[in-house]
Amino acid sequence: MADIQAYTYDENYIYERPIIVDADNIPPNCTATEPPDGLWRGQYQPDKDEWIETATADDIQQIILTMTRSVSE
Template sequence: MQVYKYDENYIYESPVVLEDDSPIPDNCTIIAPSDGLYIPKFNPKTKKWIESASKEYIDSLKPLVPEPSEAEKVKKQLSDLTYQLMMDGVL
């Protein structure tokens, strides 16, 4: 049987495989953490995993959007200008 181990603060540590007749340790649950949690934390009262990571921490893990190159900026300006000329009936 697989259980999910958490630390003294209920933060997820790792999956643990137990023999079928072994008792579940106090710092484990049979409930798997939900997908998409960055730092899962178990709530023993509700028997659910919750997100314990701060928004700042989660945002720090996301890749930064690169600054557009000069060529991309000129291409966008040209596209915007062409669109405006079309809307004004010039093209």
């Protein structure tokens, strides 16, 4: 069988990481639906088979601030 890239999510359906799986045996906490670029905290919606953004504007500002501090150190 062919391998494909799948995307894991946690118990709240929040994106974790990509993995390689057998196309005929995708684990229960994964989907073959790729998250779109630009999500800060993607959440998978299994009933719609799509990813949505769950980060608030404040969350995104905090992430950017943290990244900026890391780069400048």
